[in-house]
Amino acid sequence: MVSGDRAMPSTDEAPKAPQNSADNLLIKTWLHNRGENTRRAYESDVRAFLAHVGKTLPEVTAPDLQNWFDSLTGADATRRRKLMAVKSLLSYGAAMEMLPRDVGPAVRVPKMRDSLHERILTQEQVRNLIDGETDPRRRTMLRVLYATGLRISELCAVRWKDLKRRQQGGVAHVFGKGGKNRTVEIPAKVWKEIVALRVDSRPEAPMVPGHDGGPLSVDAVHRSVKRAAKRAGLPEQVSAHWLRHAYASHMQDNGAPAHVVQQQLGHTSLATTTRYSHAREGAGAGKFLDL
Template sequence: MEKCPISPDERLVKSWLRGRSKCTEAAYRSDLSGFASAVGKPLADVTLEDVQDWYGSLAGAEASKRRKLAAVKSCLRFAAENRFIEHNVASPVRPAKVQEDLHERILSEAEVLGMIEGEDDARRKAVLRTLYLMGLRNAEACGLTWRDLTRKKQGGTASIFGKGGKTRHVSVPASLWRQWEETRVDKRADAPVLIGVDGRALNHEAISRIVKRAAKRAGIAAPVTPHWLRHACASHALDNGAPPHVVQAMLGHSSLATTTRYAHVRDGEGTGDWLKG
């Protein structure tokens, strides 16, 4: 049986996504698929008006809309740079400016601990603690494998291949490492660290569901996402005395200004411990 030929668009997308983590690839493919369905034409025929109309029709949270636009612009920029299209028609499109609402997305330490302590399942609790204590993005968490880890006397270090194709090294608390080992079922180096009941890696949507259910159990009415735990990690660490450059390196921020946005968003308690959980 002959294989179906790969379309020019699919060939381009495969090249654009090469080297990215599986979770990032899945998220970007989903964003681009939604765009392609909306415009109904090959990428080479897409116009600026198509991109503007599509972006204007998007519903949902601003952060989600901005991410989708960023994915489409990145793909079209790659296409232009590799002469698949004449020029990047999406270049002039800018995301809508919104009022800074970071303070609305910072959970208190009590709220985060309530989410963690209210989770009875060891695997799901490990997910919550990983997102919070290490400040990982959702895609970074679901792509984490045992090969990425280096054991130390106390805890260890994780090599995180993150946003922008950059690798950073994040400290792993000893208690979290022990929890990972207790829930581990696959001893292979490429086995995922965060797993579901079937022992397989959790995907982007599964981790989101775990976080949302934990927030609901803790009585938090806000629409909490995995990224909120990353925000909380930065804010609580700074409030409790962590040097900004340490938090910057841990979260992989390219600019210290990005990190210091989290300082004093909520008053810290000065406990001396940067994070609990």
């Protein structure tokens, strides 16, 4: 059971698409073995697309795809993600010979201006966000996110059986995005805070528990970060992923080798990691972060 720090049911649901068994089978196989968050987002995107066109996938034409994309509103990044999801499904269906043709090339994925720098918090802003949280459990949760660069889903999934004490701090064995395993260092100061929170000695106990001692939910972490950011006077767009961005940027700003940061974050490409080495001129988080 997920911790009581859970979200209320969403009222902003995607439009219902006409149900078709062949479409459902195609979508199911396309989503197979993807992460839970990815499956949920992608399925919502393609169901909304089908609801808009009012056709089955084999009936979709190039103009249908173009008209749907032109109708999308909202942030450019969101429109881009939705288009990439639908194009991926159409390409997969054609490759598996479950669709007569791939109409995806009718719409090119628009290029985006790199706005990553707009989502990098300063070290002072991060300290204010964390130190302004008076609840010890939530404060530790925020510090773990920043000091390890973990994604929300990864934080929620780590159990004590995944942790190992080291001479300086500890390590967490993480099963991350794309089904990849990696080892993440936990600085000594943060390790002590994690140990102080432990009330359940079972190996299956969560590293950072919810208020009832059970596992945290992704939504609970998201809400806690939002509240902490608001208290610190930070932009309302701040999310847990901004702490991951801050980790990557601050580590490199303070001299951490890019390949070390890459391993900690689980990036496949070093180029992804080095995008963060832009903020200012100028191993483990305990050596490079002011915690």
